[in-house]
Amino acid sequence: MAEFLSPLVTIDVVILxxxxxxxxxxxxxxxxxxxxxxxxxxxxxxxPEEDADLDxxxxxxxxxxxxxxxxxxxxxxxxxxxxRDPRGWTATFAYFALVASDAMxxxxxxxxxxxxxxxxxxxxxxTPLAFDHARIVAAAVSRLRSKVEYTxxxxxxxxxxxxxxxxxxxYEQILGRQMDKSAFRKRMAEAAFLEPVTGEKRPASNRPxxxxxxxxxxxxxxxxxxx
Amino acid sequence: MAEFLSPLVTIDVVILxxxxxxxxxxxxxxxxxxxxxxxxxxxxxxxPEEDADLDxxxxxxxxxxxxxxxxxxxxxxxxxxxxRDPRGWTATFAYFALVASDAMxxxxxxxxxxxxxxxxxxxxxxTPLAFDHARIVAAAVSRLRSKVEYTxxxxxxxxxxxxxxxxxxxYEQILGRQMDKSAFRKRMAEAAFLEPVTGEKRPASNRPxxxxxxxxxxxxxxxxxxx
DNA sequence: AAAATAGTGTCTCTGAGACATTATGCG
DNA sequence: CGCATAATGTCTCAGAGACACTATTTT
Numbered sequence: 001m002a003e004f005l006s007p008l009v010t011i012d013v014v015i016l017x018x019x020x021x022x023x024x025x026x027x028x029x030x031x032x033x034x035x036x037x038x039x040x041x042x043x044x045x046x047x048p049e050e051d052a053d054l055d056x057x058x059x060x061x062x063x064x065x066x067x068x069x070x071x072x073x074x075x076x077x078x079x080x081x082x083x084r085d086p087r088g089w090t091a092t093f094a095y096f097a098l099v100a101s102d103a104m105x106x107x108x109x110x111x112x113x114x115x116x117x118x119x120x121x122x123x124x125x126x127t128p129l130a131f132d133h134a135r136i137v138a139a140a141v142s143r144l145r146s147k148v149e150y151t152x153x154x155x156x157x158x159x160x161x162x163x164x165x166x167x168x169x170x171y172e173q174i175l176g177r178q179m180d181k182s183a184f185r186k187r188m189a190e191a192a193f194l195e196p197v198t199g200e201k202r203p204a205s206n207r208p209x210x211x212x213x214x215x216x217x218x219x220x221x222x223x224x225x226x227x
Numbered sequence: 228m229a230e231f232l233s234p235l236v237t238i239d240v241v242i243l244x245x246x247x248x249x250x251x252x253x254x255x256x257x258x259x260x261x262x263x264x265x266x267x268x269x270x271x272x273x274x275p276e277e278d279a280d281l282d283x284x285x286x287x288x289x290x291x292x293x294x295x296x297x298x299x300x301x302x303x304x305x306x307x308x309x310x311r312d313p314r315g316w317t318a319t320f321a322y323f324a325l326v327a328s329d330a331m332x333x334x335x336x337x338x339x340x341x342x343x344x345x346x347x348x349x350x351x352x353x354t355p356l357a358f359d360h361a362r363i364v365a366a367a368v369s370r371l372r373s374k375v376e377y378t379x380x381x382x383x384x385x386x387x388x389x390x391x392x393x394x395x396x397x398y399e400q401i402l403g404r405q406m407d408k409s410a411f412r413k414r415m416a417e418a419a420f421l422e423p424v425t426g427e428k429r430p431a432s433n434r435p436x437x438x439x440x441x442x443x444x445x446x447x448x449x450x451x452x453x454x
Numbered sequence: 455a456a457a458a459t460a461g462t463g464t465c466t467c468t469g470a471g472a473c474a475t476t477a478t479g480c481g
Numbered sequence: 482c483g484c485a486t487a488a489t490g491t492c493t494c495a496g497a498g499a500c501a502c503t504a505t506t507t508t
Contacts, residue, residue, distance in 0.1 A: 006235045007273055009318065046234055046307070048316035053308035078305045078320050080273070081280035089275035091236065091320070093305050165487075182489075183471055206485040207478040392460070409462075410498055433458040434505040 007080065008090045011057045012043035012133070014076060014140035015066060017101040017117065018157045021173055023144075024101075024117040025125060025137055026065065031114075034086050035130030039118070041137070043092065058095040065115065066099060072156035072220070073097040076140055084132040092131075096140045098156040148174045152193050152221040155214055161197055163209035164188060193221040234307065235317045238284045239270035239360070241303060241367035242293060244328040244344065245384045248400055250371075251328070251344040252352060252364055253292065258341075261313050262357030266345070268364070270319065285322040292342065293326060299383035299447070300324040303367055311359040321363045323370060325383040375401045379420050379448035382441055388424055390436035391415060420448040 015026040027039040042065040051057035054075070063069055073095055080091025101117075118125040123138040147153045154170040155162070168184050188194060194212040242253040254266040269292040278284035281302070290296055300322055307318025328344075345352040350365040374380045381397040382389075395411050415421060421439040 005275070006233055007275060008233045009236055046316070046318075048232070048234060048309060054305060054318060075304060077302060078281060080320070082275060089273070091273075091281060093307070093318070163487090180471060180473090181487085182473085185488075186470085205480050207480085207487045209487055390460085407498060407500090408460085409500085412461075413497085431459075432507050434460045434507090436460055 008085070008087070009080075010043050010045055010090070010092045011054070011061055011095065012041040012092045012136060013058055013061050013065070013073075013095045013097055014041060014137055015062065015097045015099060016120075016140065016144060016157075017099050018170060018173060019101040019117060023120040023141070023174065025120055025140075026115065027118050027125065027127075027129070028065070028115050030130055038130040039116075039125070039127050040130035041094075041133045042115075054093055058093070058097075062095075062097055068099050071097055071099045072153065076136070076143060079132055079136060081132075092136075094136045094139070096143060098144075098153065100157060100159045102159055145174065147220075150223045152191060152214075152223075155193070161211045161213050163211055165209050167212075187223060191221045191223055235312070235314070236307075237270050237272055237317070237319045238281070238288055238322065239268040239319045239363060240285055240288050240292075240300075240322045240324055241268060241364055242289065242324045242326060243347075243367065243371060243384075244326050245397060245400060246328040246344060250347040250368070250401065252347055252367075254343060254345050254352065254354075254356070255292070256341050256343075257357055265357040266343075266352075266354050267357035268321075268360045269342075281320055285320070285324075289322075289324050295326050298324055298326040299380065303363070303370060306359055306363060308359075319358075319363075321366070323367045325371075325380065327384060327386045329386055372401065374447070377450045379418060379441075379450075382420070388438045388440050390438055392436055394439075414450060418448045418450055 017024050017026070026042060028042050030036055030038050030040050042061055044061055044064075046054075046057045047060070051060060055073075058073060058075075059069070062071070062073060076094040076096035078091060078093050080089070082089045084090060084092075118127065120137070120141055123141040124134060125137060128134070129137065144153070148171060154174060155167060157170055158166055164185055165181075167188070168179060168181065171184070172179055193215055195215050197211040197213055244251050244253070253269060255269050257263055257265050257267050269288055271288055271291075273281075273284045274287070278287060282300075285300060285302075286296075289298070289300060303321040303323035305318060305320050307316070309316045311317060311319075345354065347364070347368055350368040351361060352364060355361070356364065371380070375398060381401060382394060384397050385393055391412055392408075394415070395406060395408065398411070399406055420442055422442050424438040424440055
């Protein structure tokens with residue numbers, strides 16, 4: 001078999017959060033060519049010495065940009081072709097992360113010129129993105145919307161402790177429709193991925209809601225039925 | 228940012244079929260080091276001149292090994308780390324294909340020493356595989372089993388024209404449980420991804436079943452509920 | 455007509471969704 | 482006590498599954 005030059009490969013991470021009731025994605029302004037000055041997904045090269053595997057490389061990128069270490073992250077999809085980068089045939093391992101927006105207030109303020117949250121409108125952001133990053137963002141949003149229907153994934157958009165009404169609002173915001181409280185709570189109860197944080201309640205001028213957290217060791221839960 | 232050597236990347240395809248009532252995977256015996264003599268997934272390098280994108284590269288690999296051009300294929304997952312290949316940090320774009328076993332009788336006979344179907348037991352094959360290919364096969368089988376529960380995917384394991392009883396048998400074989408005929412047919416009808424091939428019936432010594440084919444332009448259909 | 459399998463109809467009972475009611479905190 | 486929201490209970494109706502029945506071909 002003939003030898004072929006291996007294409008240049010990178011890691012890119014679509015970091016999504018919910019801020020002010022809207023889905024937002026973390027973007028960085030590029031300093032170097034190609035696409036200098038354009039907004040792009042945080043990403044970089046694999047560091048073979050440092051990164052045990054692809055997931056570790058993505059975690060390193062996430063931590064470098066957000067300071068967050070253990071949010072929800074999974075491989076989204078690989079994208080590779082001869083057009084996405086003017087330098088030639090390249091490929092990227094795209095990852096998909098969900099973070100609680102208040103978990104990273106500091107980082108954002110520190111470098112506001114270069115890193116920013118952009119609101120998702122539909123499946124896009126209202127600025128042209130470098131490379132094929134618009135397509136990658138769209139794929140991530142599709143994945144989120146689809147998985148929200150039948151998984152516990154939105155819990156990762158909230159801080160470690162949250163109430164069931166909080167969680168329901170997240171589902172409603174992402175799906176864009178109201179849900180029945182009773183049915184929602186039944187579904188969460190039978191999915192059994194939450195545990196009450198006893199003794200702690202959220203202060204309010206009305207009946208306070210029970211706080212919950214995700215049970216340790218629980219990955220994303222798949223519901224039997226759509227939510 | 229420092230420059231890093233891009234890791235070596237390859238394409239590997241998990242080609243699954245149903246033969247003699249068992250799920251089987253196409254493997255090749257490696258001629259070259261590393262792992263010379265071991266069984267491995269069909270795969271290869273990206274050919275930047277030839278392959279428009281990753282999917283095209285995977286399709287080229289599939290066609291080269293099976294002679295089949297348009298089966299079901301989708302990206303499975305990327306795998307990359309410093310251990311899977313003794314030569315160093317490498318990554319592979321793993322694809323996942325389903326073919327009708329009778330669509331490729333010729334190819335198999337032509338080179339029986341080097342290419343063979345191996346039966347899947349559990350999620351494995353009963354021989355050690357090169358690289359981390361055992362893990363990739365397991366991931367493909369998991370994906371198939373999970374998607375079978377709520378998609379039209381098993382239809383791609385059958386020849387272009389097939390009957391509903393045929394299709395039900397495929398679901399039953401993969402899931403390992405019997406299904407109710409009436410419920411199954413209702414589900415297929417409402418999913419609306421099949422169309423009858425009028426005038427053609429399968430000969431038998433009893434009432435012949437209606438032949439169907441997958442409607443053109445239909446990708447994989449996701450059912451509202453699990454099957 | 456018998457055999458064998460394809461294909462459809464019916465009945466029941468679960469469980470999801472809509473809605474109502476009760477609970478619990480604060481002022 | 483009134484208000485606001487949390488949390489739970491109740492009722493109804495659709496639909497999934499179990500099973501029975503009818504249809505269509507060959508021998």
